[in-house]
Amino acid sequence: MKGVLTSGKGRGKTFVEKEEYSSQMREKLGLHPYPGTLNCRVDGHIVEDLRNMGGILLEGFVKDGKTYGNVACFPVTFHNDRCFVVIPEKSVHRRAVEIVAEGNLREKYELEDGMEMEIMFEPFLKKCRRITTYAVPSLAGNNSDIVIFYDAPVEAGRRDMCYTEREHAAGISSRWYRKTIPVREVVSIVFENTEKHAYKRLFKFIEKNHYRVMSPVRKIGYTALNEWQIEVKTTEH
Numbered sequence: 001m002k003g004v005l006t007s008g009k010g011r012g013k014t015f016v017e018k019e020e021y022s023s024q025m026r027e028k029l030g031l032h033p034y035p036g037t038l039n040c041r042v043d044g045h046i047v048e049d050l051r052n053m054g055g056i057l058l059e060g061f062v063k064d065g066k067t068y069g070n071v072a073c074f075p076v077t078f079h080n081d082r083c084f085v086v087i088p089e090k091s092v093h094r095r096a097v098e099i100v101a102e103g104n105l106r107e108k109y110e111l112e113d114g115m116e117m118e119i120m121f122e123p124f125l126k127k128c129r130r131i132t133t134y135a136v137p138s139l140a141g142n143n144s145d146i147v148i149f150y151d152a153p154v155e156a157g158r159r160d161m162c163y164t165e166r167e168h169a170a171g172i173s174s175r176w177y178r179k180t181i182p183v184r185e186v187v188s189i190v191f192e193n194t195e196k197h198a199y200k201r202l203f204k205f206i207e208k209n210h211y212r213v214m215s216p217v218r219k220i221g222y223t224a225l226n227e228w229q230i231e232v233k234t235t236e237h
Contacts, residue, residue, distance in 0.1 A: 001076075001192055001225070003040035003097070005106075005115045012037025012098045015088065021071065024058045025100070029073060029084055037086070037098040038078075038105050040117050044095045049222035050074060050087050053190065056126055060089065074190060075122040079109060085119070121190040121198075123205035125234065128184040187211065188229045195219075195226065202228045209234070 013036045016022060025031045055072035062068070069089030076083050076099070083101040099119070105111065187206055191198035199217070206213065215231035 001042065001046065001119045001121065001190075003042040003117050003119070005111055005113055005117055006039045006041045006096065007113055008037065008039040008096075008098070012039070012100075015071075015086075015098075016100060018063075018068065020061045020063065020068070021058055025073075025084075028056055028058065029075075031082075031084065031100065032102055033100045034103050034105075036104065037100050038083075038111075039096055039098055040119070041096050043224050045222075045224035047087065047094055047097060049225040050085070050097070050190070052222060053188070053220070053225075053227050054126060054128075055085075055087070056124060058086075075124045077120045077122055078105060078117065081105060081108075082122075083119075123187060123189040123202050125185060125187055125209075125211075125232070128186055185232055185234055186229055187232050188227055190225055190227050192225055198226075198228055202230065206230070206232060 016025075016033045016037060017035050022033055025033050050072065055074040058071040058073060060067065060069040060071075071089065072087045074085045074087075076085050078099065078101070081101050081103070083099050083105070085097045086100055087097065099105070111117075187202060189198045189202045189205075202217070211232040211234055213230060214233050217228060217230040220227045220229055
């Protein structure tokens, strides 16, 4: 991914210095962040693409009556430095990303505003969210706005569903089917044009970490970026 170095407004430093965020960076990213970020202006679609695909999640929090949102993180390499592109949920920037690292990259590489930057995305493990869905056993009535049907929702002996009682506004309860889709672990790599190179690096990462492949690899195309994604199992059981 290419972009142009710009000056920020100092908000990145405030973000990194929040212990609630920096502690998660140490735990989830293995990064002791420098108190500041590098700002990179990119194509407007890139920020939206990264928001849509999701990265390693830093959870938001409430402090002193103020709400701080979630932050999506994507591992990248800039020169030989391991860094992370961070996309704050509440950011107003639509054409800029922030980069966090362990050192001051601007000083280390004598960077100046207007310089072109080239960033290489690295493969990483992310968790897809746990989802609970419901289905009604009948077409009759206005029980829900969206009705989800499984392959055989009334088949006897199914162990992957259970009943739950729901009460409507009129006080009438009805029986619904509930199904929970568990959290999935997915290895992902983001790329712009280097499709074959990214594919090789994806499987090298899986092999290095001894993950077990659980699904075929799939390519997901966004507006400006692409993503190779494959479900894995990280433990034996």
